[in-house]
Amino acid sequence: MIIVMKSEVTEEEVKKVKSLIEKIGLESNLSKGATNYILGVIGDTSIIDPKKILAFSGVDKVMKIQEPFKKANKLFKAENTVVKVQNSIIGGKNLGIIAGPCSVESEEQIVEIAKKVKNAGANFLRGGAFKPRTSPYSFQGLEFDGLKLLKTAKQETGLPIVTELMSTDYIDKFVEDVDVIQIGARNMQNFDLLKQVGRTKTPILLKRGLSATIEEWLMSAEYIMSEGNENVILCERGIRTFETYTRNTLDLQAVPAIKKLSHLPIIIDPSHAGGYAYLVEPMAKASVIAGADGLMIEVHNDPKNALSDGQQSIKPDEFKILMNKVRSLAKIEGKEI
């Protein structure tokens, strides 16, 4: 950490900052630039809150050098994390393909789609039972009945279940029934939820918040990991920008960026990112080529009668065609499904 003092700082002010640093148990190193005194702080500076230093008079800027995340940091664990659920794997040489409808709607619907996506090559089944909706008047999901139907579909196909948890009240139930617990974009900084799922052993799919920086996203993974659960899968699903022609802007650069910073697997959800079915195929393929560890894709047998997000779902036969392309591209990247 580098602390830049104001040009008109007094010796007294510099001394106060130095003594704070020593009180915390770190060393400091004063040097003089062209116009400003600069204090270098030596030691594990992740324990200092930069905002606290900024409150001292005489301090102009505080600049971090170390990344603030530890357990999620590649520096501290060079080997890539691989998340394995039964025979389905995400990470390393294994491309994870999570597919299914936005919402679970009925037994026929979820079982039919599960069979079709499995047949096309998916290795996880997604389906919303509890749905985060902008409006309280929109369909909120079948809730516990939805979970039950997901379990039926799992029995029929063997596909592990990925579904979103929105309330800490249901954690026990989810741990029992669900294979991968999804934390949605809107809850990425619901720290209470993060801590509580961090105390389970179920793998967590952590979606990036709509306006979360890559660093904040990794800090949210850190919340989960610092409680003991290191099975975290990151999922980029589009960020909010000024562009309105697509629903959100897919930040595909996040894939190589995460690969540089962290050992955690990262997958892409092209359905939610773009918000339109025509964007799913090109972005899914691009994601695999950019190095993503997997995909999460909305598939619906009857998009126009879907209870949610029909406009961004593709049909099972389109998914099958896409999977054939994805498989070839995965091979080029040295991966398999």
Next chain:
Amino acid sequence: MIIVMKSEVTEEEVKKVKSLIEKIGLESNLSKGATNYILGVIGDTSIIDPKKILAFSGVDKVMKIQEPFKKANKLFKAENTVVKVQNSIIGGKNLGIIAGPCSVESEEQIVEIAKKVKNAGANFLRGGAFKPRTSPYSFQGLEFDGLKLLKTAKQETGLPIVTELMSTDYIDKFVEDVDVIQIGARNMQNFDLLKQVGRTKTPILLKRGLSATIEEWLMSAEYIMSEGNENVILCERGIRTFETYTRNTLDLQAVPAIKKLSHLPIIIDPSHAGGYAYLVEPMAKASVIAGADGLMIEVHNDPKNALSDGQQSIKPDEFKILMNKVRSLAKIEGKEI
């Protein structure tokens, strides 16, 4: 709601959309534009999900005409909502001033600050007991001990307490101890939390999410109100943009925009928006002149030793000077504290 069909649409496709609308119980009205067929939907269209319509083949665009919020909508309640807690009021002719430290740290600290902000003219006391922090390694608040200290400060000063609730597990305790429950920016779309506080009778201070549109913010208020609790205070605290010289960008236009759309009171938090103490005074004053119903301001007796957000806190004597200016400006706007 206006549904624009693609230029190459078939009659069959138009018919399917029309029949869906009728099935829902609404009327439609087909007309022909220069290049496209257009379906006007008549009736309460807030029950239709535009994304569902977009999933039909032949549909090009869906445009909403009605605002999707109802209970928060000025159209359905012309009179401004006034939130009253004991003798402290926010809304109408009353400017609410919420002041106090970012975090509750000790009895001396919170009692001393409470006395000083009361003396300067604040009519609510803020103070974080449970703190949402980006890092799991940062100070997370004194938690229940913090709540206890807030109650002590309330006993000493009579100021009602405003503090943030992050977990549904603690709702009962908060309802008992707290006068206004704050929902933080990061939880603005924690729908589970919104619904549960909507079932209480405690006034709710709903902060705008970092990248929430004004419409989404009002929809989150709608979540609370649709459960029965209509005592919602909106709080703008800066939105996330590309600018990094300030912490967030204060969207002051939200004040007249909310006044046009809703009857709910709106207050401004200049401390969190800008992130630096020097921005607090000009933005607090500007907020009052722009028509805000109140302010939320961080005040700390010893900012450089604050356990959180020291750099954006002002000192009690600075707050006193600010309050004198605020009082004069409030009078110009026909308001009082």
Next chain:
Amino acid sequence: MIIVMKSEVTEEEVKKVKSLIEKIGLESNLSKGATNYILGVIGDTSIIDPKKILAFSGVDKVMKIQEPFKKANKLFKAENTVVKVQNSIIGGKNLGIIAGPCSVESEEQIVEIAKKVKNAGANFLRGGAFKPRTSPYSFQGLEFDGLKLLKTAKQETGLPIVTELMSTDYIDKFVEDVDVIQIGARNMQNFDLLKQVGRTKTPILLKRGLSATIEEWLMSAEYIMSEGNENVILCERGIRTFETYTRNTLDLQAVPAIKKLSHLPIIIDPSHAGGYAYLVEPMAKASVIAGADGLMIEVHNDPKNALSDGQQSIKPDEFKILMNKVRSLAKIEGKEI
């Protein structure tokens, strides 16, 4: 165009809007929604400025149905535009690869790089002679000497030249010396420059502005095309968002979006988008798979001594490896270089 009147509108107000529409020579069609009157406007509404309608009392919203661009619109020209310069082609089945240094620095530098990128498979040479720099104190390019050196490199390799024009003063010189004139992101809405290059016959590479929507970008292409020059190549180079870990956010969804809206070719510049060399390969490959018509890549023989943008340049041998991968991926997409 749909005009939604306010719920409390008077007949007089509706009449005034109707008569304006007729005066312009278009038809209108009044209907009644649940709460509002709605006026549908029939005819070529691209000649009406929505903001003018909004100024009428009684008007609540104006919604466009037609896209405002014509010459750039796929509706009016179904066949994809292919830009051909000597034997180098961008568009259709042809992937255009533009490579070279950020700035032209010396004859050895530009000729050596030109030979190497040609050898690796590039079919256009890029190199800045006039450089847009945020600071007036940064290197501004070799200017006319730079143009001369580019011509030398062209003589040596046969590669057509792509370079940026910043000033209308130099258009004649550029038309004479340059094969493709680049309009930079910062000048995307320099309408004077757009009109003047629109009067030339030289192909134009139009970079997307840092915060330009897809629609605004196509409208800038329309400025060029409406003056007679229809040889426009669009280039996505990253948009400005809140994320700071990468320089800009590459909006790869723009590729399928542009393909849906327009017949113009679109290429990707991964070097400027990400701002770091390690992002170039994954994003270049992803761009090809997403359907881009080409790439623009910074290659420098000695990045650490580059006079500009060294951190985002790759070396000629890295470019060669990348090109081998790009060629295989192009084949998958049915394209060739």
Next chain:
Amino acid sequence: MIIVMKSEVTEEEVKKVKSLIEKIGLESNLSKGATNYILGVIGDTSIIDPKKILAFSGVDKVMKIQEPFKKANKLFKAENTVVKVQNSIIGGKNLGIIAGPCSVESEEQIVEIAKKVKNAGANFLRGGAFKPRTSPYSFQGLEFDGLKLLKTAKQETGLPIVTELMSTDYIDKFVEDVDVIQIGARNMQNFDLLKQVGRTKTPILLKRGLSATIEEWLMSAEYIMSEGNENVILCERGIRTFETYTRNTLDLQAVPAIKKLSHLPIIIDPSHAGGYAYLVEPMAKASVIAGADGLMIEVHNDPKNALSDGQQSIKPDEFKILMNKVRSLAKIEGKEI
């Protein structure tokens, strides 16, 4: 400037960076942090391009300490710049009020509005002769005829003229006829235009680009000032964010931020920022109270027949009422018009 080396750096790599710094004529200072070597650079580092340093292998991050602008920097000129045109002044104790129509449309229109805004208290007349429009098919201004009409209005009222220059071709004409040359938001980084107006003696009103940071904006002012013209007035007119309910987001925090960084005057254009007439009054008043040096307001005698931007213009009588309020608020801030 602080250069952070990668944790696995070699001594050779550090030496290369050190020797570059010395070659440039600056000193460096190597120290060892917990995990990384850090090089402090001493001297006028504004001459080093951080991106050049980043291209060296072994370099992890480069952090600037000095602001990159000089002539615009408050550190190098403590006294506030005051721009004076005849008897109209912007800066210091003087609030500048620039008012008039978006576009000049006819002699009657501009003269009538000029008289009315003068009478209400404006001390500058605005009016577009050359208009930057997103669409080539929109009204582009009366061009030279517009300039002539502005001069007529000036003769009738004595108000100095502020109008936008979009093309370097017309600089001589503008210098002759115009009192303050406006550089529009879309041309904020049209560096050729900035340099050329920097060689005139006419005061320049520099609008902030839609997605320009405060630092980039000041660097554009630096372009003008470094050519010799130090009469620059900054104008905030809203930035582009995700919010669509208002046209742009007015960044009012830019006022105190600019006051902290620079001696240049800053004014606010609430008409373009919000895009709707109802936002003008609250934001104009808030701007004055936040410390702005002036306002730029669109006033039209017949907004619904305006040839551009009618929906954001207020009428002369509304402007008069606003000016009465502005005058009282100015007095509170120790200013006069």
